[in-house]
Amino acid sequence: MNKVFIMGPANTGSGAIVEYLCSRSDGYDPLKGQEFRLIQERDGLSSLHRSLTTEFHCDDAMYALIAFENLAKRLGKNSRKFRIPPRLGYGFSKRIPSYDKAISQFLKDITLSTIGIFPLQDLLRFSTIDWIRVKCGGFPRSANIIRQKPIPVPPDEFMKHAKKLISSLFFETHEGEKIKKDLMIFDQCGSFFSPISSTQYFGESRKIILVTRDPCDVFASQRRKSNISGSAEDFARYQAGLAAHVVKSEWRDERVLRVAFEDFVLNHDQGRKKICDYLEIDSTIASSYDPRDSIKSIGRYKELLSSDEIATLRSTPQWPKNADRDITVANKT
Numbered sequence: 001m002n003k004v005f006i007m008g009p010a011n012t013g014s015g016a017i018v019e020y021l022c023s024r025s026d027g028y029d030p031l032k033g034q035e036f037r038l039i040q041e042r043d044g045l046s047s048l049h050r051s052l053t054t055e056f057h058c059d060d061a062m063y064a065l066i067a068f069e070n071l072a073k074r075l076g077k078n079s080r081k082f083r084i085p086p087r088l089g090y091g092f093s094k095r096i097p098s099y100d101k102a103i104s105q106f107l108k109d110i111t112l113s114t115i116g117i118f119p120l121q122d123l124l125r126f127s128t129i130d131w132i133r134v135k136c137g138g139f140p141r142s143a144n145i146i147r148q149k150p151i152p153v154p155p156d157e158f159m160k161h162a163k164k165l166i167s168s169l170f171f172e173t174h175e176g177e178k179i180k181k182d183l184m185i186f187d188q189c190g191s192f193f194s195p196i197s198s199t200q201y202f203g204e205s206r207k208i209i210l211v212t213r214d215p216c217d218v219f220a221s222q223r224r225k226s227n228i229s230g231s232a233e234d235f236a237r238y239q240a241g242l243a244a245h246v247v248k249s250e251w252r253d254e255r256v257l258r259v260a261f262e263d264f265v266l267n268h269d270q271g272r273k274k275i276c277d278y279l280e281i282d283s284t285i286a287s288s289y290d291p292r293d294s295i296k297s298i299g300r301y302k303e304l305l306s307s308d309e310i311a312t313l314r315s316t317p318q319w320p321k322n323a324d325r326d327i328t329v330a331n332k333t
Contacts, residue, residue, distance in 0.1 A: 002183050002279055003202055007192040008211035009242065011221040013261030013297065017209055018187045020264075020272065020289035026281060028181035030170050031095050035188040038075055038092070039198060043067035045162060046191065046198055052110075053155045059119035062149040065111065072103045102168040107150075109161040114148040159201075166201045182281060193242070196250040206255060207279060213261040215239055216313045220301035232309035236316040248320050258319075265294040 004021065008014035022029040039045045043064070051057075051064035076099055077089035092099045118134070122145050130140035139147065152158065170184065190198035195208045219235045222228040228235065250256065257278045264271035268291040276283035301310065 001181065002281070003186070003206040004183055004279060005186045005189050005195070005199055005202075005206060005208045006211065007188055007190055007195055007208065008213070008261075009192055009218075010227065011218050011225075012211045012213040013265075013294065014188070014211035016261065016264060016289065016291075016294050017211060017259060017275070018185060020287050021183060021275075022185050023288040024183070024281075024285050026182040026285060027185055027287075028183060029185050029187075031092075031187070033187075034090050034092075034095060036092075036186055037090065037188065038072060039189060039201070040191050041071060041075075043071040045201065049158065049162065052152045052158050058151075059121060061152050062119070063121055065107070065150045065152055066146060069103075069107055076100060076103070096169050098168055098172070102165055105168075106161055106165040109164070110153050110158050111150040112153045113151045115151060116147055117149055118145070119149075162201045163203065183279065193245050194247045194250050195256055196253050197247070208256045209275065209278075210251070210256060210258045211261055211264075212258065212319055214298075214301070215316050215318075216301035216305060216310055217298065219309075219313055220304040221297075224304060232305070232312040236312050239313075239316045243317055243319055246320050251320060261294075262298055265291045265298060 006014050006018045006021070018029075021027045037044065041047075045068070048064050048068040051061050074088070075090045076093040077087075078091040078094070079089040080087040096102075116139075118140065122140070125142070125144055126134070126140060127142050130142050130145065133140060153161070190208070192210060195210060199206055199208065215235070219228075219232060222235075230238075251258070257275070259271065259275065264275075273283045305313075
């Protein structure tokens with residue numbers, strides 16, 4: 001089975017490729033339309049990995065484990081929309097049959113021991129009463145102070161258990177269910193900027209599609225949805241800053257393909273075939289995805305941005321080149 005990861009920054013149109021692949025008869029979406037954000041979110045698996053390896057500090061590692069556990073629990077629950085403010089949840093506990101059990105086992109596996117200790121991070125959280133208790137030889141009692149801190153396992157052992165976690169969530173059969181598909185599709189399951197290292201927990205055999213889009217349409221879309229505040233100049237600097245963080249060696253990896261959203265939609269036959277050739281699948285298999293539904297999202301910036309704003313965004317440094325595996329925009333709109 002091909003493990004396929006589709007990644008793109010916000011409002012890049014990556015959902016079009018996800019929809020195309022998932023609605024093919026040989027495509028399988030294990031999360032049924034939900035992004036698996038347990039890896040790249042703050043306090044997620046990648047953050048935990050860094051805290052236990054390249055950025056190790058005993059105090060930080062303790063809290064990284066605690067933060068990961070809290071995030072995993074939150075993402076396991078459903079969203080609670082009828083409260084102020086709403087609480088985000090992705091319902092992984094229902095979408096993935098083994099989720100709660102696998103997370104619990106993973107936390108046990110990567111915890112070497114526990115100890116009652118209060119590092120600087122705790123001292124900064126002490127209430128006045130907690131401080132007095134500690135000064136008098138007692139212990140803090142505030143709910144936001146965790147008494148027993150987890151001590152993590154060494155890096156090699158962590159990676160072994162991380163891969164075991166992913167396998168138990170997605171690749172082992174559950175309740176007798178067998179996956180009879182050629183493609184397992186993961187939406188936004190890693191970092192667009194470091195696509196290889198952020199998906200290493202899934203094993204060597206994987207393929208990644210990075211989706212980019214005209215920055216004018218990205219800016220217009222985000223401003224229309226009130227997801228961003230600032231001028232076109234601010235957004236241009238923001239885009240340039242993001243581009244500087246791309247790990248170019250990972251973008252050049254043979255497991256990575258770059259796709260321009262506009263090309264996939266406007267030159268759909270060619271774009272579809274390019275993706276299928278890369279994934280080594282039959283391009284003639286039907287999909288319910290209709291590129292006409294996406295055409296209306298291309299060029300909307302013309303109605304929403306001024307000529308000066310367009311010129312500013314057009315001068316924005318684009319993402320690094322990726323040699324022969326790029327699908328570039330053939331028709332500027």
